[in-house]
Amino acid sequence: MPELQGSAGAALTPEDPVDQQPPTPQQKRPSGPLIALLVGVAVVAYALDQSTKAWASSALDPLRPKQVVGSLLQLHLTNNPGAAFSIATNATWLLTIIAAAVIVATIFFARRLRSRPWACALGLLIGGALGNLTDRFVRDPGGGRGHVVDFLELPHWPIFNVADCCVVTAACLIALLAFLGIGIDGRRMGRDDDGGQPDGAAETDDRG
Template identity: 75%
Template sequence: MILSTAVPVVRRSALALLAGVLVLGYAADQLVKAWAVAALEPGQPRELIGSVLRLHLTRNPGAAFSIATNATWVLTIIAIVVIGATLYVARRLRSRAWACALGLLLAGALGNLTDRFFRAPGGGKGHVVDMLELPNWPIFNVADICVVTAACLIALLAFRGIGVDGTRASGDDAKATEPAGATADGIRPEKSGG
């Protein structure tokens, strides 16, 4: 017999995973940025893994690929909207995979939003600290890695038809392949002892 509390337990588990991924991603981003600002000089790249990965400190007023460098405040508003929408969607969260994706998305958005508010010139127009450079690729940071990884995970989950609540959206065929009581990503509600 499935307890009526099984769904809240699954939901709490997914929310705890989201929070853990968020905290780890955000902390990693902020710690690496603080280290880069203290240890690196702008315009003086250092090889980390040969010429494959270099450390190259820059301050980016725009988005990825230096897009919208004169519209930093627009990027700040977009980040705030993304965070709000993600938190709204997370209300239905019952999937571990979605918890990881949304946690990464929040970590990346909050990491770069923190720069917008607390780095010069501040007030929502601050420049984001970037320091990782691959050949023939724009310089990026840990927050960018979080956002791109989240986007890939979200696309994969959407392609597989897995909803935020862990169920498949593709209909009876998918439901027939799932074990009774399990969601599409394998979370089973806890059962009672009797």
């Protein structure tokens, strides 16, 4: 078999290692299953949030909270003009803009998605943010200033909803992934690019 000539004129055999080529743009794109996972999580989170809000609005009396697990968990219907857990009640329009910006930024960063845990976290973040953002436009007084429906109450804790749970869970998961050094591309910080396959990445077949 003919020998291959290296850049310095030295002979290379087919068994000698060669430099790995940088990833192509196609390899950097998120795989279809990961995007499907992100969208699926977002859709489930959004649907669960909106359906529970619709039920709470029709079945609960704001003046008569219902006990679910004694005083540990109660259903207490409120209309919240502020953010999660009744924060910033006088800044409704600003909160609407922030929620929209979070959704757009999350979709932008999803272009680098190569990790299943990150797909779940971003899906929860989008679904939760979109759930509360919907209330801003479809509930009174509307026009981006609508009040968010909250109905879950714990002792010594502001009343919240399913969308708030999704956003907080996403934030905790993102913080955990950052603590573990797992990037949105699925690689661990400090690991060489060829040190392993990104989590959730599609396998490639190198056979000719």
